[in-house]
Amino acid sequence: MSFIKYDYIAVNGVTRPGIKRTSTVGLIMHYTANKGGTAQNHHDYFARAIDYASAQLFVDDDGAICIIPFDEVSYHANDIQRYNADGTPYYPLRGTLGNANYSCVSVEMCLDYNGNITEKTFQNSVKAVKEIITMYPQITRDRIWRHYDVTGKNCPAPWVANPSELDRFKNAVFNKAATTNKEATTTKKINQFGGISMFTYQEEGKATIYGVWGNKSFGFKNPQELKDFRNIVKDTTGRACKHYTWKKGQTPFDVVKKMVG
Numbered sequence: 001m002s003f004i005k006y007d008y009i010a011v012n013g014v015t016r017p018g019i020k021r022t023s024t025v026g027l028i029m030h031y032t033a034n035k036g037g038t039a040q041n042h043h044d045y046f047a048r049a050i051d052y053a054s055a056q057l058f059v060d061d062d063g064a065i066c067i068i069p070f071d072e073v074s075y076h077a078n079d080i081q082r083y084n085a086d087g088t089p090y091y092p093l094r095g096t097l098g099n100a101n102y103s104c105v106s107v108e109m110c111l112d113y114n115g116n117i118t119e120k121t122f123q124n125s126v127k128a129v130k131e132i133i134t135m136y137p138q139i140t141r142d143r144i145w146r147h148y149d150v151t152g153k154n155c156p157a158p159w160v161a162n163p164s165e166l167d168r169f170k171n172a173v174f175n176k177a178a179t180t181n182k183e184a185t186t187t188k189k190i191n192q193f194g195g196i197s198m199f200t201y202q203e204e205g206k207a208t209i210y211g212v213w214g215n216k217s218f219g220f221k222n223p224q225e226l227k228d229f230r231n232i233v234k235d236t237t238g239r240a241c242k243h244y245t246w247k248k249g250q251t252p253f254d255v256v257k258k259m260v261g
């Protein structure tokens with residue numbers, strides 16, 4: 001079962017330009033800077049196509065609403081906030097991200113009436129990002145940033161004031177212990193009856209590790225990344241990844257074809 005609710009606003013050329021993103025390099029965390037505004041409020045606001053500013057996902061105490069498909073551009077993290085000494089815009093992650101609107105998934109955390117990101121919203125964001133990572137396994141721990149890290153904007157302000165919140169967030173996303181819950185149990189039962197198969201492979205005697213999901217395959221940099229990923233899949237879908245040793249001469253796809261018929 002999806003934790004994220006999908007309720008797309010119409011393609012309007014402004015908040016939702018309808019342009020496909022060109023890659024998925026990472027995920028950028030934001031806050032709405034809008035006391036008491038819910039995910040639904042922001043859905044309705046951005047549906048009115050007011051300005052070239054938007055994000056894909058909004059999270060509040062009640063859940064998470066995806067208002068722009070994850071594979072499309074949203075205008076969230078290519079703003080110019082300050083300049084370098086040579087007059088060029090301050091984009092410290094430019095070399096890694098390019099234009100973040102084209103390379104990154106955007107997540108906005110809503111604020112309560114006191115201007116805080118509540119623990120409930122924090123934990124709902126953890127759940128939502130775990131789900132996003134099952135779609136984009138390349139978003140590893142070191143590929144989640146604050147808007148602040150991308151352009152210097154004070155966003156999410158509580159996480160700029162207290163940078164350890166980003167670490168706490170990443171710990172929760174990538175730590176198995178923090179995630180066992182009723183949803184996972186429910187999902188587990190549903191998934192016993194079928195769905196997408198997830199496999200990971202390790203080449204015999206080598207550190208080369210691959211994952212295969214549907215018709216996509218991807219590599220892991222190290223055993224820890226593989227472990228994190230398998231934990232997330234298990235927490236989110238309730239299904240353990242099957243892990244195989246990859247025999248020389250076989251490609252992951254060949255193996256999978258054989259296995260899934």
Ligand SMILES: [Zn+2]
Pocket residue numbers: 029030031076147153155156
């Ligand atoms: Zn932001």
